[in-house]
Amino acid sequence: MTTKPTVCVLWFPGTNCHQEMKRAFEMAGANVQIVLLQEIINGRRTLTDCDIIGFPGGFSFGDHFGSGRVAAFDLVSRFADQLRAAREKHVLMLGVCNGFQILVAAGLLPGDGEIGTPTALLDANLSARFEHWSETKVVLRDPGNSLWTRGLDGREVIMPVAHAEGRLVGPTPERWRVMATYGTPEGTADYPASPNGSPIAGICDASGEVCGLMPHPERRINALHGGDGGLAIFEAGVNAVR
Amino acid sequence: QLREIVWFYEDQGRTTARDAELEMIAAAWSDHCNHSTWKAMGLLRLLRMTTEDMDHPLVISAFVDNSGVMKFYGGYALCIKGETHISPTFGGAPYGGIMTKHGGVIRDIIFTAQGAWPFAGTTVMATVDPHISWDEVPAGAFHPETVVREAIRGTHDYTNPMGIPMAWSEYLEDGRNWKGYALGHSVGVLPEARAQKGTPQSGDIVLYVGEKTGNDGLHGATVSSAKMTSDTATVDAAHVQIGMPIGERVFMEAIPMLRDADCIRACTDCGAAGLASAVGEMGNPNGVSIDLAKVPLKCATTLPWQILLSESQERGVLAVPPEKLPEAMRILTDYNVPFAVLGVFTETKSFVAMHGETVVVDLPYSYLGSDGPLPKIAVADHPEERHYQQVLQQLPTAPEAWMQMLAAHLTRYNICDQSAAAHRYDQTVQGNTVLPYIGGDRQNMPDELAVYTPVPGQRWGAGLAVATSQRYADHDPYVCGKLLMAQAMTRLVAAGFSPDDITCNVNVYTPRVTDSPENARRLCDLVSGYAVASRELHMPVISGKDSSSGTFMTKDNRRIDAPLTLTVAALGRMPDASRVIRKPFAQAGDRIILFRPGLVQTGLGGSEYLAAHPGYDVLPHLDLVALHMGLVAYHAFTSHKDGRVHSRSVVAQGGLIRRLFEMALGSGGLGCRIHLSDENPAHLLFAEWNGAIVFATDDDSWRQFLKEGSQAIEIGIVTDEPTIRVRQRGADHDLFNAPLARLADGWSTTFTEVVQ
Numbered sequence: 001m002t003t004k005p006t007v008c009v010l011w012f013p014g015t016n017c018h019q020e021m022k023r024a025f026e027m028a029g030a031n032v033q034i035v036l037l038q039e040i041i042n043g044r045r046t047l048t049d050c051d052i053i054g055f056p057g058g059f060s061f062g063d064h065f066g067s068g069r070v071a072a073f074d075l076v077s078r079f080a081d082q083l084r085a086a087r088e089k090h091v092l093m094l095g096v097c098n099g100f101q102i103l104v105a106a107g108l109l110p111g112d113g114e115i116g117t118p119t120a121l122l123d124a125n126l127s128a129r130f131e132h133w134s135e136t137k138v139v140l141r142d143p144g145n146s147l148w149t150r151g152l153d154g155r156e157v158i159m160p161v162a163h164a165e166g167r168l169v170g171p172t173p174e175r176w177r178v179m180a181t182y183g184t185p186e187g188t189a190d191y192p193a194s195p196n197g198s199p200i201a202g203i204c205d206a207s208g209e210v211c212g213l214m215p216h217p218e219r220r221i222n223a224l225h226g227g228d229g230g231l232a233i234f235e236a237g238v239n240a241v242r
Numbered sequence: 243q244l245r246e247i248v249w250f251y252e253d254q255g256r257t258t259a260r261d262a263e264l265e266m267i268a269a270a271w272s273d274h275c276n277h278s279t280w281k282a283m284g285l286l287r288l289l290r291m292t293t294e295d296m297d298h299p300l301v302i303s304a305f306v307d308n309s310g311v312m313k314f315y316g317g318y319a320l321c322i323k324g325e326t327h328i329s330p331t332f333g334g335a336p337y338g339g340i341m342t343k344h345g346g347v348i349r350d351i352i353f354t355a356q357g358a359w360p361f362a363g364t365t366v367m368a369t370v371d372p373h374i375s376w377d378e379v380p381a382g383a384f385h386p387e388t389v390v391r392e393a394i395r396g397t398h399d400y401t402n403p404m405g406i407p408m409a410w411s412e413y414l415e416d417g418r419n420w421k422g423y424a425l426g427h428s429v430g431v432l433p434e435a436r437a438q439k440g441t442p443q444s445g446d447i448v449l450y451v452g453e454k455t456g457n458d459g460l461h462g463a464t465v466s467s468a469k470m471t472s473d474t475a476t477v478d479a480a481h482v483q484i485g486m487p488i489g490e491r492v493f494m495e496a497i498p499m500l501r502d503a504d505c506i507r508a509c510t511d512c513g514a515a516g517l518a519s520a521v522g523e524m525g526n527p528n529g530v531s532i533d534l535a536k537v538p539l540k541c542a543t544t545l546p547w548q549i550l551l552s553e554s555q556e557r558g559v560l561a562v563p564p565e566k567l568p569e570a571m572r573i574l575t576d577y578n579v580p581f582a583v584l585g586v587f588t589e590t591k592s593f594v595a596m597h598g599e600t601v602v603v604d605l606p607y608s609y610l611g612s613d614g615p616l617p618k619i620a621v622a623d624h625p626e627e628r629h630y631q632q633v634l635q636q637l638p639t640a641p642e643a644w645m646q647m648l649a650a651h652l653t654r655y656n657i658c659d660q661s662a663a664a665h666r667y668d669q670t671v672q673g674n675t676v677l678p679y680i681g682g683d684r685q686n687m688p689d690e691l692a693v694y695t696p697v698p699g700q701r702w703g704a705g706l707a708v709a710t711s712q713r714y715a716d717h718d719p720y721v722c723g724k725l726l727m728a729q730a731m732t733r734l735v736a737a738g739f740s741p742d743d744i745t746c747n748v749n750v751y752t753p754r755v756t757d758s759p760e761n762a763r764r765l766c767d768l769v770s771g772y773a774v775a776s777r778e779l780h781m782p783v784i785s786g787k788d789s790s791s792g793t794f795m796t797k798d799n800r801r802i803d804a805p806l807t808l809t810v811a812a813l814g815r816m817p818d819a820s821r822v823i824r825k826p827f828a829q830a831g832d833r834i835i836l837f838r839p840g841l842v843q844t845g846l847g848g849s850e851y852l853a854a855h856p857g858y859d860v861l862p863h864l865d866l867v868a869l870h871m872g873l874v875a876y877h878a879f880t881s882h883k884d885g886r887v888h889s890r891s892v893v894a895q896g897g898l899i900r901r902l903f904e905m906a907l908g909s910g911g912l913g914c915r916i917h918l919s920d921e922n923p924a925h926l927l928f929a930e931w932n933g934a935i936v937f938a939t940d941d942d943s944w945r946q947f948l949k950e951g952s953q954a955i956e957i958g959i960v961t962d963e964p965t966i967r968v969r970q971r972g973a974d975h976d977l978f979n980a981p982l983a984r985l986a987d988g989w990s991t992t993f994t995e996v997v998q
Contacts, residue, residue, distance in 0.1 A: 017673075133685055219671075219675075
């Protein structure tokens with residue numbers, strides 16, 4: 001009998017998309033627990049006791065100093081050893097929206113540097129505003145070994161976007177492994193097809209295990225709520241650790 | 243009030259009063275906390291009695307808790323509250339005022355019964371037209387553009403971090419809105435078994451939760467109950483707070499956990515008058531004792547009366563059974579919620595607040611819990627009914643002139659594309675959104691309701707529809723009350739909700755009535771109107787709020803009364819949310835039906851059309867009993883086994899032409915051909931019937947269900963051309979054939995240019 005993969009969905013004060021991320025992973029066949037920051041701080045949980053870590057969307061610590069930065073600082077300064085151990089154990093990571101921002105600010109994505117040393121930035125949208133669009137066309141791509149889009153190369157998924165800082169910038173864009181674009185397979189930066197001025201909606205690291213997305217696949221997991229196109233991403237991740 | 247206070251102290255044999263006691267009495271008797279204006283006029287009683295008498299099976303609690311509660315499905319309940327936050331927004335700081343508007347109304351939901359989960363919210367603003375020049379702005383008032391831009395910023399900085407989807411945003415204009423309108427709703431879900439307001443028991447712990455207390459927001463309750471002058475923004479600026487949504491979001495998570503762990507016997511949020519009101523109300527009538535020295539402070543030197551009255555945001559009070567305190571503390575710690583034990587609920591029948599060893603307040607509830615002297619409000623008699631001659635401008639004859647008129651109509655601020663604001667609010671967070679309020683092919687079509695499935699994993703739908711007017715009451719407040727109740731309900735029914743499954747929340751904003759018998763009469767008429775409508779439509783009013791201070795005094799002592807404003811928010815339930823009927827035209831060839839049940843008299847009174855064109859006309863009149871019967875028939879039609887309504891809309895502000903335009907625009911390529919009957923085209927295209935549905939279907943059985951002829955007529959067909967083509971019956975040429983792109987041009991500019 002195979003056991004279900006286990007997922008920890010991390011909660012920081014201000015995280016607000018954890019319940020729907022939990023449901024998406026459950027629908028994809030995983031056992032999911034929401035893990036509160038406090039539980040890691042007091043040692044009741046560690047970042048290595050699961051197969052996948054989900055970093056959900058929201059406004060961790062209010063995002064007043066830049067989206068995801070305080071949460072990333074908290075993670076790196078307190079738990080860099082646990083993060084490294086999790087990476088060595090090949091624990092998969094998925095960051096959505098604020099979760100993506102945390103992964104970038106923590107140096108886990110694009111993944112060409114050290115944990116704690118960011119090499120890119122999810123900068124303010126070109127509109128300088130928070131942008132919400134319920135029906136943004138996102139094209140999934142597999143840059144070679146992305147476990148989160150395996151078998152999904154070229155698939156179009158309509159998903160909501162909801163962020164103020166989603167424009168990926170950095171000194172070495174040629175090294176980024178793009179696994180989702182806005183509008184077309186090459187991606188368009190035109191507003192509002194891209195809400196933020198970047199054609200890139202998501203990237204993964206070189207291992208294909210850590211990935212981040214600005215759009216919200218966890219909000220599109222059944223027909224009643226506008227379609228189930230987002231579910232495939234969670235299924236790909238869960239299947240990869242079965 | 244002062245005389246009454248002096249008598250009380252003499253009676254008690256006390257020669258001196260404590261400052262905090264006077265502050266507390268002033269707040270408790272203020273219009274904001276005590277609804278003294280409405281109580282004096284008997285309006286609160288009228289509403290309560292109306293809802294009680296109706297004995298509607300869905301009502302769980304009305305007018306007793308922080309929000310009204312109705313039955314949902316499967317052992318769950320829904321709750322709703324609407325709250326205005328006008329004085330801080332227009333008289334203090336719009337950004338802070340709007341943030342705390344949302345913060346406050348969301349807390350009303352979180353602290354309903356033993357705790358609820360907010361799953362949707364709204365924002366409704368009314369200002370003067372933001373396009374006006376600076377010389378038109380009276381001293382002491384903000385430029386309306388500032389108010390609107392700051393209001394949008396305040397809303398997205400609060401509701402997005404809260405992670406609560408926006409279900410409706412609307413920005414209206416009227417030249418009298420110097421002290422304008424700022425309303426927000428919040429809607430929540432909770433278990434039915436925990437849906438009644440709790441009562442603390444003697445020995446229960448008074449547990450403070452949330453952010454620290456500062457000297458911000460002092461006198462919010464009393465300042466907001468007074469009139470706004472050119473000096474309010476500077477003299478009373480401290481009555482506005484700046485919100486900190488993350489401080490509220492953490493207890494939004496924790497409260498349902500505490501509830502389900504039986505840690506909450508009763509709870510309430512700290513809003514106007516802060517701890518004085520929150521602890522004060524919870525302790526009434528049995529008694530409570532707290533130590534203000536235990537309150538977590540932002541500033542160590544805050545005075546005891548300030549601690550008690552501070553309106554610092556993001557705070558609440560729980561009554562925790564003593565044996566549950568350790569578990570409650572563990573849950574709050576896990577969710578990073580600050581807390582403090584302030585004292586205990588007692589049996590002394592009095593409110594006692596200490597600061598260390600010093601008595602700060604010691605007042606019996608027999609006094610504090612009383613209404614205090616209510617104002618004496620004179621109500622003017624009804625003026626003699628005057629009969630005006632209907633005067634309407636000649637309509638254009640040339641198609642080009644028609645198109646210019648239509649384009650100008652759609653650019654009007656109250657009608658135009660406001661999606662530039664809507665796109666700044668998250669409408670899909672929580673993953674439960676079935677129908678967002680902005681939709682259509684290019685995500686710029688305003689819908690007329692929003693629908694969610696608030697219980698994860700279940701298909702039960704909860705729908706919210708909001709109807710507001712600042713114009714109808716100018717003509718006839720009583721009819722205004724009826725029209726808006728009709729509109730709010732019809733919006734839900736048009737989309738597939740049963741008329742039996744709807745309750746509502748009503749907010750009223752009125753200029754000062756204490757010194758204007760005429761205003762008082764208009765308010766009475768308005769409330770009577772919607773109370774009667776509530777009975778006739780079987781839609782109970784379960785919550786609401788009055789705000790009776792809509793008067794701005796300019797520096798040269800000119801009085802500007804805000805328009806008498808009414809907002810009805812209808813909250814409905816449906817067993818399967820996948821049955822929601824969409825708005826945009828869906829397929830060419832569908833017949834377009836105009837269904838106007840209960841329309842007794844049409845008219846352009848109060849319409850956007852008559853606000854732009856000279857003339858006079860009456861308000862439309864509806865027979866609400868007939869409307870209700872019609873809505874029941876429509877619901878039977880939409881839910882019969884072959885029922886196929888593909889598109890729907892409710893004719894309200896802006897008239898039928900606005901709705902046809904929106905339904906076509908949202909379709910992404912379809913249009914319509916309309917044949918007008920013999921009625922005056924101005925009435926048909928621009929009248930705001932409020933209880934009429936326009937829908938498109940290929941199901942011919944509407945003729946039987948809806949009694950074709952008297953109230954339901956076929957008016958046209960959906961075409962695959964993106965134009966609106968209108969012809970009068972029997973005519974050999976079109977009145978106009980307007981391309982959507984041309985109409986959309988100005989429509990999409992008016993609001994966008996203000997906010998971007």
